[in-house]
Amino acid sequence: MKFIQFIISLLLTIGLVNLLNKPLTEFPVIGEKLQKTPASKLPALGPFINPFEGFWQNGESLQPNITKKIRHEDLRAPVEVVYDNRLVPHIFAQNEHDLYFAQGYITAQLRLWQVDFQARAAMGRLSEIIGNFTLDFDKEQRRVGMGFAAEKVRQNIEADTISFAVAEAYLKGANTYIEGLNYRNLPLEFKLMSYLPEKWTLDHLAGLYTYMARDLAFRERDIEMTNALKLFGRENFQVMYPDFPKGIDPIIPANTKWDFEASAIDTTTSDTEGLDSNDQASLTPSLFTKPDPDNGSNNWAVSGDKTESGNPILCSDPHLGLNLPSIWLECQLQTPEMNVYGVTLPGSPGIVIGFNEDIAWGVTNGGHDVADWYKITFKDNKTKAEYKFDGEWRKTTQRIEEIKVKGGRVVLDTVIYTHIGPVSYEDASNPKHNMALHWKAHEGSNEFKTFYLLNKAKNYDDYNEALKTYECPAQNFAFASKEGTIAMWHQGKFPLKKRGQGKRVQDGTKSSEQWQGYIPREHNPHVVNPSRGFVSSANQHPASADYPYYYNGRFEFYRNRRLNQQLTMLKDIDVEDMKNLQNDNYNLKAAEVLPFILSHINDSTLSEKEKVSYNLLKEWNYENTVEQLAPSIFEELWTQLFALIWDEVATAEKDETPMEYPQAYPTIQLFTTQPKHELLDIKGTPERETAAILSQKAFSAAVTELDAWQIKNVKEATWGNFKGTAVRHLANIPQFSVTGLATNGHRGILNATSQRHGPSWKMVVELGDSIKAYGVYPGGQSGNPGSPYYSNFISTWVEGEYYPLWFMKSSADEGRKILLKQSFVGE
Numbered sequence: 001m002k003f004i005q006f007i008i009s010l011l012l013t014i015g016l017v018n019l020l021n022k023p024l025t026e027f028p029v030i031g032e033k034l035q036k037t038p039a040s041k042l043p044a045l046g047p048f049i050n051p052f053e054g055f056w057q058n059g060e061s062l063q064p065n066i067t068k069k070i071r072h073e074d075l076r077a078p079v080e081v082v083y084d085n086r087l088v089p090h091i092f093a094q095n096e097h098d099l100y101f102a103q104g105y106i107t108a109q110l111r112l113w114q115v116d117f118q119a120r121a122a123m124g125r126l127s128e129i130i131g132n133f134t135l136d137f138d139k140e141q142r143r144v145g146m147g148f149a150a151e152k153v154r155q156n157i158e159a160d161t162i163s164f165a166v167a168e169a170y171l172k173g174a175n176t177y178i179e180g181l182n183y184r185n186l187p188l189e190f191k192l193m194s195y196l197p198e199k200w201t202l203d204h205l206a207g208l209y210t211y212m213a214r215d216l217a218f219r220e221r222d223i224e225m226t227n228a229l230k231l232f233g234r235e236n237f238q239v240m241y242p243d244f245p246k247g248i249d250p251i252i253p254a255n256t257k258w259d260f261e262a263s264a265i266d267t268t269t270s271d272t273e274g275l276d277s278n279d280q281a282s283l284t285p286s287l288f289t290k291p292d293p294d295n296g297s298n299n300w301a302v303s304g305d306k307t308e309s310g311n312p313i314l315c316s317d318p319h320l321g322l323n324l325p326s327i328w329l330e331c332q333l334q335t336p337e338m339n340v341y342g343v344t345l346p347g348s349p350g351i352v353i354g355f356n357e358d359i360a361w362g363v364t365n366g367g368h369d370v371a372d373w374y375k376i377t378f379k380d381n382k383t384k385a386e387y388k389f390d391g392e393w394r395k396t397t398q399r400i401e402e403i404k405v406k407g408g409r410v411v412l413d414t415v416i417y418t419h420i421g422p423v424s425y426e427d428a429s430n431p432k433h434n435m436a437l438h439w440k441a442h443e444g445s446n447e448f449k450t451f452y453l454l455n456k457a458k459n460y461d462d463y464n465e466a467l468k469t470y471e472c473p474a475q476n477f478a479f480a481s482k483e484g485t486i487a488m489w490h491q492g493k494f495p496l497k498k499r500g501q502g503k504r505v506q507d508g509t510k511s512s513e514q515w516q517g518y519i520p521r522e523h524n525p526h527v528v529n530p531s532r533g534f535v536s537s538a539n540q541h542p543a544s545a546d547y548p549y550y551y552n553g554r555f556e557f558y559r560n561r562r563l564n565q566q567l568t569m570l571k572d573i574d575v576e577d578m579k580n581l582q583n584d585n586y587n588l589k590a591a592e593v594l595p596f597i598l599s600h601i602n603d604s605t606l607s608e609k610e611k612v613s614y615n616l617l618k619e620w621n622y623e624n625t626v627e628q629l630a631p632s633i634f635e636e637l638w639t640q641l642f643a644l645i646w647d648e649v650a651t652a653e654k655d656e657t658p659m660e661y662p663q664a665y666p667t668i669q670l671f672t673t674q675p676k677h678e679l680l681d682i683k684g685t686p687e688r689e690t691a692a693i694l695s696q697k698a699f700s701a702a703v704t705e706l707d708a709w710q711i712k713n714v715k716e717a718t719w720g721n722f723k724g725t726a727v728r729h730l731a732n733i734p735q736f737s738v739t740g741l742a743t744n745g746h747r748g749i750l751n752a753t754s755q756r757h758g759p760s761w762k763m764v765v766e767l768g769d770s771i772k773a774y775g776v777y778p779g780g781q782s783g784n785p786g787s788p789y790y791s792n793f794i795s796t797w798v799e800g801e802y803y804p805l806w807f808m809k810s811s812a813d814e815g816r817k818i819l820l821k822q823s824f825v826g827e
Helices: 002-014 096-122 132-143 146-159 161-179 188-193 202-216 222-240 447-456 460-467 559-569 575-582 588-599 608-619 630-645 647-654 664-673 691-713 719-723 794-798
Strands: 026-028 038-041 069-071 079-084 089-092 296-302 313-321 329-335 338-344 353-356 359-365 371-375 386-389 392-395 397-404 410-417 435-439 475-481 486-491 526-528 534-537 725-729 738-741 757-759 762-766 772-776 818-825
Touching (some): 089 096, 096 161, 132 410, 161 447, 222 371, 222 664, 296 475, 296 559, 313 475, 447 460, 460 475, 460 486, 559 575, 575 762, 575 772, 608 630, 608 691, 630 691, 630 719
Parallel strands (some): 069 818
Antiparallel strands (some): 296 313, 296 534, 329 338, 338 353, 353 359, 359 475, 371 435, 386 392, 486 526, 725 738, 762 772
């Protein structure tokens, strides 16, 4: 019935046409920019609606269309695969080669279009399948050096014997599946978008890890911060964008004694804080796309001293965009030497977040700034053949990017490279906009090797060794072992910087402004078996200001403090306590700022509607739950207040001057501790606004806006209605998306579910003589929109429930309904 409804909806979308071979209307595609833009032509309807080969063949029953036996000459021994009742594959192989061959085949079988589409997006190749409307997106990917970075990653994989062998087996398995396809069993999106899959290569794998870096380690704000310094001046700039605001709760507890001698760096420069600039003109290039600022996560591990059972418990929930097909694919991998369970990134072998018989691990984003912009001075701004560095002229190189566009056109874009990196921003008419990008991802690394080794790790030493190859994007790796060790490493390869360096656009003509090497890996912030009985991270500062090395970035201030408060308080912890903590909806930001706001509102002057909202806020328990109105009122109140406080930033942006809004935490510190500060004054009004005046203005505006929202939407603005979470298809095809979800939580809350972002995989693992593990993600195992396994986990995820994870010992295990079995054999 569900598939029939889907077919009817799809046919209504396509509409009626008289000429079956005429392409149809256009639809939007991936990304915030692209979702607003019409793109690829729909297919000729003849083949598409052919009952024998067209989209009808993509419908699946509860028994999926999976080939039961696969033969291939590369297989060295039989492989057995058990699919449980959630379509989770449990792969049992006798050697690693066959294991990863089978994983590659199964990944292509379940997620072929997703991997193909994401690889093209990563490398700036969407225009090949979509056309002119994604040309700007592809150019941007090329200009920031995504292809250049991926080539370095590929070279590192090729240079490592183990990594290369695993990757080759995985890719061979995937391509075996692709080679067996015909139009009838092509994934629906290929039919809809009229193109064919290409074979998977090392470039696809390298592109996936480069895309991770783009999404998680490209949080530079140099241009915006440079403009903010010029507009607000040094003193106010430090108030708005402090490196270490008061009251932070870092990953490594404050006052930790650092048992190493920090590497010396040269601080000789005319600008030791990296903030001065003689050029008073603003930088106004068209900015490249920024990663979602909410890309983050929670993870923690509690020692057996704090648990009811005496066993350690590890929890992990990465916060990413909510998409279909899902970001993750759940599976189990077993050989005689390894048995590991968790989630993998489709397109890459192994498990990224998970557990084995001895350890468990989870990751959160590190937040370090490892991408800096440098102004480049060319000898000739037309040829750009040479650039100035330390008083000499150095030769540039050129990388000619060839962008193929659907229909046969080829667009060439020449990107100039310096020793710093690509001159991504380039403007012949305005030389000050010639800026080169120094980004850690351009140097290449082998993050894939880290996960390969973690899958096999048995103890802390193995875990620590595995992390040594991990460089970018920086992650916080939580760890727990069956033997009782818990640990956290803030892992990445971090540049040695002078204080303040990297907060603004720097002078690319001076070596004194360059990175001075890297922080030694053993000096990265880390902790093992802390006395407080837990380790935790939620994207906050990795270390306090007394850490011997300077670093900057964008960090969290609320989830981390709530998490540590709860973990400190909890005793006799069990798995249910940890599930509840992942689903915690307490709004710490509201709890800290709302009483101050309400104390400055004169309730005797309020209208009847305003009094209702005022009383709801006064009585609110600070829980962002779907049935309440108060969270919606607060969210609109904060939106209005924030806009009033930072009116100067909004004005600058209207004038097309890129500017960075301060984060909520320093904003609230300013608002509550300096209520008459000049920054609170609205520049376009004759009066001098204070915190009290802004509170009243914002409250009245919020009530008006929320009332208008209810009238427009013809429903009450409860939090579930007002927020409205959506899990959208990667190409933003409405019929393949799930929208209108009423979810608890929000950004800045442990349950960080917002409109299009949230916990992409929630996992709780208790390690002991037997493993107790639970997990869920917002999607389903299949990438086929016509499958009952495409989005079937979403309702469980919305309710805050979990699935028990079936950690099988062998393919003969019983105890859960088995959906089907699949075998791989040699020829």
